[in-house]
Amino acid sequence: xxxxxxxxxxxxxxxxxxxxxxxxxxxxxxxxxxxxxxxxxxxxxxxxxxxxxxxxxxxxxxxxxxxxxxxxxxxxxxxxxxxxxxxxxxxxxxxxxxxxxxxxxxxxxxxxxxxxxxxxxxxxxxxxxxxxxxxxxxxxxxxxxxxxxxxxxxxxxxxxxxxxx
Amino acid sequence: xxxxxxxxxxxxxxxxxxxxxxxxxxxxxxxxxxxxxxxxxxxxxxxxxxxxxxxxxxxxxxxxxxxxxxxxxxxxxxxxxxxxxxxxxxxxxxxxxxxxxxxxxxxxxxxxxxxxxxxxxxxxxxxxxxxxxxxxxxxxxxxxxxxxxxxxxxxxxxxxxxxxxxxxxxxxxxxxxxxxxxxxxxxxxxxxxxxxxxxxxxxxxxxxxxxxxxxxxxxxxxxxxxxxxxxxxxxxxxxxxxxxxxxxxxxxxxxxxxxxxxxxxxxxxxxxxxxxxxxxxxxxxxxxxxxxxxxxxxxxxxxxxxxxxxxxxxxxxxxxxxxxxxxxxxxxxxxxxxxxxxxxxxxxxxxxxxxxxxxxxxxxxxxxxxxxxxxxxxxxxxxxxxxxxxxxxxxxxxxxxxxxxxxxxxxxxxxxxxxxxxxxxxxxxxxxxxxxxxxxxxxxxxxxxxxxxxxxxxxxxxxxxxxxxxxxxxxxxxxxxxxxxxxxxxxxxxxxxxxxxxxxxxxxxxxxxxxxxxxxxxxxxxxxxxxxxxxxxxxxxxxxxxxxxxxxxxxxxxxxxxxxxxxxxxxxxxxxxxxxxxxxxxxxxxxxxxxxxxxxxxxxxxxxxxxxxxxxxxxxxxxxxxxxxxxxxxxxxxxxxxxxxxxxxxxxxxxxxxxxxxx
Numbered sequence: 001x002x003x004x005x006x007x008x009x010x011x012x013x014x015x016x017x018x019x020x021x022x023x024x025x026x027x028x029x030x031x032x033x034x035x036x037x038x039x040x041x042x043x044x045x046x047x048x049x050x051x052x053x054x055x056x057x058x059x060x061x062x063x064x065x066x067x068x069x070x071x072x073x074x075x076x077x078x079x080x081x082x083x084x085x086x087x088x089x090x091x092x093x094x095x096x097x098x099x100x101x102x103x104x105x106x107x108x109x110x111x112x113x114x115x116x117x118x119x120x121x122x123x124x125x126x127x128x129x130x131x132x133x134x135x136x137x138x139x140x141x142x143x144x145x146x147x148x149x150x151x152x153x154x155x156x157x158x159x160x161x162x163x164x165x
Numbered sequence: 166x167x168x169x170x171x172x173x174x175x176x177x178x179x180x181x182x183x184x185x186x187x188x189x190x191x192x193x194x195x196x197x198x199x200x201x202x203x204x205x206x207x208x209x210x211x212x213x214x215x216x217x218x219x220x221x222x223x224x225x226x227x228x229x230x231x232x233x234x235x236x237x238x239x240x241x242x243x244x245x246x247x248x249x250x251x252x253x254x255x256x257x258x259x260x261x262x263x264x265x266x267x268x269x270x271x272x273x274x275x276x277x278x279x280x281x282x283x284x285x286x287x288x289x290x291x292x293x294x295x296x297x298x299x300x301x302x303x304x305x306x307x308x309x310x311x312x313x314x315x316x317x318x319x320x321x322x323x324x325x326x327x328x329x330x331x332x333x334x335x336x337x338x339x340x341x342x343x344x345x346x347x348x349x350x351x352x353x354x355x356x357x358x359x360x361x362x363x364x365x366x367x368x369x370x371x372x373x374x375x376x377x378x379x380x381x382x383x384x385x386x387x388x389x390x391x392x393x394x395x396x397x398x399x400x401x402x403x404x405x406x407x408x409x410x411x412x413x414x415x416x417x418x419x420x421x422x423x424x425x426x427x428x429x430x431x432x433x434x435x436x437x438x439x440x441x442x443x444x445x446x447x448x449x450x451x452x453x454x455x456x457x458x459x460x461x462x463x464x465x466x467x468x469x470x471x472x473x474x475x476x477x478x479x480x481x482x483x484x485x486x487x488x489x490x491x492x493x494x495x496x497x498x499x500x501x502x503x504x505x506x507x508x509x510x511x512x513x514x515x516x517x518x519x520x521x522x523x524x525x526x527x528x529x530x531x532x533x534x535x536x537x538x539x540x541x542x543x544x545x546x547x548x549x550x551x552x553x554x555x556x557x558x559x560x561x562x563x564x565x566x567x568x569x570x571x572x573x574x575x576x577x578x579x580x581x582x583x584x585x586x587x588x589x590x591x592x593x594x595x596x597x598x599x600x601x602x603x604x605x606x607x608x609x610x611x612x613x614x615x616x617x618x619x620x621x622x623x624x625x626x627x628x629x630x631x632x633x634x635x636x637x638x639x640x641x642x643x644x645x646x647x648x649x650x651x652x653x654x655x656x657x658x659x660x661x662x663x664x665x666x667x668x669x670x671x672x673x674x675x676x677x678x679x680x681x682x683x684x685x686x687x688x689x690x691x692x693x694x695x696x697x698x699x700x701x702x703x704x705x706x707x708x709x710x711x712x713x714x715x716x717x718x719x720x721x722x723x724x725x726x727x728x729x730x731x732x733x734x735x736x737x738x739x740x741x742x743x744x745x746x747x748x749x750x751x752x753x754x755x756x757x758x759x760x761x762x763x764x765x766x767x768x769x770x771x772x773x774x775x776x777x778x779x780x781x782x783x784x785x786x787x788x789x790x791x792x793x794x795x796x797x798x799x800x801x802x803x804x805x806x807x808x809x810x811x812x813x814x815x816x817x818x819x820x821x822x823x824x825x826x827x828x
Contacts, residue, residue, distance in 0.1 A: 004459050004480070006294065011460040033235075035294040062293050065458060066487055095487075112458040112484060112492045 005064045009034045012116050024120045026058075035060040037069075039120055043159060047128040048152045049079075052159030056088075056123070058116065068093045068110035071119065075162045078154050080130040080141040089136035090122055169224075173217055180214040183207050215270075223277050230309040231284055238287050245283055248411065249276060255408040260335045268335065275342055278316055282346050285309055286353045292360040303361070310354050317347040333402050341395050341409075345388060352384040374483070378427050385420035392416060425630045426486065432623060433485035437468060437478060440498070444469040456480055457493060472496045 013034070016026055023042035028034045037058040043049030055074040061067040071093060073086040081089050091108040135141030143151045184197075187207065191197045201207045227234075234242070253272060260268070288306060292298060324340030359377055363370045392413045399406040444467040456463045458480035466478045474493045476484075490497050 008458075008460050032295050032297055033291075062290075063483070066484055111495065112480075 005060070005062055006034055008065055009060060016117060021117060021121060023124060024117075026116060026120060029057075035062070035064075037116070038074075039116075041120060041124060041127070044124050044128045048155035049127045049159055052155075052162040054162050058119075065112040065114070068095060068114070069116075069119070071123070076158055078137070078140050078151075078158055079127065080132050080135050080137055080144050081126050082140075083136045087136070088123060088126075089134070090119075090126055092119060092122055169220070173221055176210075176214050176217045179210055183210045212266075219273065219277070223280075226281070227284075230281075230305045230312075231288065232305075234284070235291075238284060241287060242280060242283060246276075246280070249279065252408040252411070256338060259404050259406075259408075260338070271339060275339060278313065279342070279346060281309065281313055282349050282353075285313070286349065289353050289357045289360065292357070292364070298364060306357055310350060310357070314347060314350050314354075317343045317350065321347065337395075337399070338406075338408075341391070344391060345412075348384055348388050348391070352380060355380045355384075375427075375430065378423050378430070381423040382420065382427065385416060385423055388416050389413075389420055421630060421633055425627075425634065428623065428627050428630065430482070430486045432627060433482050435620065435623075436485060436489075436498075437482055441468045441470055443467065443478075444475045448475060458484060470496070470498055472498075 009028075013027060020026070023044065024039065026037055026039035029036045029038050037060070039056045039058060041054045041056055043052035043054070052075075054077060057072045057074050058069045059072075060069040071088040073082055073088065077086065083089060092110055092114050095110050130140075130144055132141050132145050140151070143154070184201065187197045187200050191200055201211065253276075285306065288302075292302075320343040321340055324336040324343070327334065327336040328340065356377060359373055359380070363373050392409060396406055396409065396413065444463075448469060449463055449467060454463050455461065456467070456475075456477045458476055461477075463475060463477060467475050468478050468481050469475050470481075470491050472491050472494050474491050476492070484492055485498075
């Protein structure tokens, strides 16, 4: 049997397949490489991204779960906490040594207790409630704060785009 | 694929046409050959044909041994190729007189071979990620590894022969390249062996990572030695080999990282073994029986942290190599165990030796008792004068003056060489038992002292390497690491440890300081740091990966700093990001940090104007980089100018540190 990282990923895959949380589908891109996953996230209700289906990509390090995976939106997303290139900026994806924006406390960082499911749920709640204190996308941050209706319009456009409309 | 086939067919047809035409004109082999080689046009066609042939061969070999490449592999290949191209150009600047057809061919061939080395390395690393490894994978991997090793060896032999017969030429460079590739191949092969062993067994192989690190350390060390000797050799006979500067830096960094990893993992294991008890059966049954780290059932070999959370020993060990806190509740286990230790020591001081005896009585019961026993270190020689429970003849017990050879059976004389006990009365036996017990206790105490010495040596090593990692932030980080040692100040002051402490004056909790030492540490490591920093400037500009950034600094530690220093720190970070990190800045800011922690911080004098000036100078130099000789001259130049700032920073540092010492 291969390393413990693979074992844990298999375990998480099994668990996610058996009872996946609402609005989330996740699994490895191919059965040959369990360290690259693809996840579909549905925009939660009552927010600008409602109804959208966003494709994301998770890349796991070989020492998972000791180090966090990297997460990236493949679909285009305009959001204060998503970098323009799609990388997701949430605290549980950072190790205590690495704090790109310098505001997070150690308690909200990555630890092996976290799981893929928790990451995805955090991203869903991030979509619903952006954190404009730590902007990864400054334009989105500014628009979210100053011109909410325009932000909603842009988000709705992207939702339609994500659905292929 | 299609266009390549067309191109191949077209060039082959063209070559056939040209050769056929020449032969039809000349009708003889040698005249045809002379004709073909003298005409520029035919020669051009032949070169194109050779290039296409090489491409076809490479593709065939690639398909044979690697199949289709994954996207990540292609990406890495392209990235590494760019570095290779850059280094080749730097190399060409030195060997432009050798710039001939043969040279180009050799470089192209080298590139192809190198690309295969990169690919197989990538593939072997991929083994760890895939649950499905077919037998063809093993066949392919082993055969390509041996093929590459054979090519490397052949070329090394050739260039060695050339070095001996023709003297120093460009062949040295190729000889080095192939030797390095041989080492990389060896590394890959050893990784492959380890992965294969791991794949065979059902359970994850815990020690694999440790073995992998040892392999990395061994091969890294060999690479580093090779690069260094090559560099010295080249500097001696030809010029400064700038083309390998980047790789030397990366190799050194990688080597340092593996050494760090091994040290931290040793420390983690030691902590696990000594500080935390094994979880009992009841605890395992009572707890949720899934280890939160690996998501598997906990049946055996589990540890319980002071916060009552239970994990697999192996999982916890690998986690502690990264962070010293509980994965579930993030309780800082190190500080907790330190306070636990302090409490115990206080208790011992109050109750005296009986407490010690009970702790050691538990030692005989094994299990939890044993780890508890080791958890409480013996009382300090200075704080509690040890009671004299020893028989006469056994030397007075002072932990640090007693060398290990005192460990011989201490009651040898009294017992007459272990004679029979039959003739003794019950009372006599009981008193003998008491003696025996005291002796055993004394031995345990001595062993513990030795262990503490070793531990502190390990801590020193860790600190030392932390200094190497965080250079500028050295004082800051080490102060926190040595906080544990700080509790044992009197212990540190003992003469046996002095030589160790001389190595790392910056790390001291203050009883000794730089003014006591012949040379302060920053000055000692300055010659090492200087070339690296210079290289980092021009070559690695914009390479975030290889420059020291704020990310490496633990934010908690940085928060401990005083507010006022943050501005200065930011400025320094900016300098780092631009790859224009200067020593003067580092020293002044780290000194002021140290001063700040000591409570008497004078503001560092790394004035922005001076920094800017230096920066400007560096930039100018970097822009005037057309030829290697100029670069070399500029390097020497800036080295001397930087050493001036060094001196300035050094005096500055010591002046800010001196009040701290007086405290």
